[in-house]
Amino acid sequence: MAAAEAFVGSPFRLRGRDPMTGLDCVGLIAAVTDRVGGKARPPTSYGLRNTSINAMLSSASASGLRRTENPSAGDVLLFDLGAGQFHLAVAVGPEAIVHAHAGLRKVVQGKPDPSWKRIAAWQIPTHFKD
Numbered sequence: 001m002a003a004a005e006a007f008v009g010s011p012f013r014l015r016g017r018d019p020m021t022g023l024d025c026v027g028l029i030a031a032v033t034d035r036v037g038g039k040a041r042p043p044t045s046y047g048l049r050n051t052s053i054n055a056m057l058s059s060a061s062a063s064g065l066r067r068t069e070n071p072s073a074g075d076v077l078l079f080d081l082g083a084g085q086f087h088l089a090v091a092v093g094p095e096a097i098v099h100a101h102a103g104l105r106k107v108v109q110g111k112p113d114p115s116w117k118r119i120a121a122w123q124i125p126t127h128f129k130d
Contacts, residue, residue, distance in 0.1 A: 001074040003035040004028070004090035004098040010107045012100050017042070023107060025088040025100045026059075029076055032090055033063055036124055053078065053086055057120070065122035078120040079112065087116070 013022020019031055030040035041062040043055035056078060060067075065076060071091050079087045089099035092109060101108045112118075 071121035076122045079116040
């Protein structure tokens with residue numbers, strides 16, 4: 001959770017992987033995973049609209065994240081925003097997330113949009129955490 005909060009205010013950039021020049025939602029999760037001692041393996045091919053989440057599911061598994069049905073603070077969340085748009089975030093509380101917000105052009109902390117449907121969640125392994 002603290003690792004995600006450290007990136008709040010970083011600029012947004014599609015396919016961004018560097019907090020100084022910009023992160024997208026995939027880049028944010030990669031940066032958080034790396035910061036807590038993991039080795040992120042983000043998907044190499046994705047767009048703003050996707051017909052499948054297979055690349056994200058494979059990436060989570062390859063990065064050592066573990067699927068959970070009961071996410072808590074510090075866990076990675078995957079949302080379906082509709083119309084083939086998927087979004088990753090980090091839970092930082094029962095009603096709060098850190099995510100790369102394309103519209104605001106930066107990483108922010110706040111409540112997820114109520115229309116977003118959570119479709120998957122992963123725990124960052126304990127040996128990775130701060």
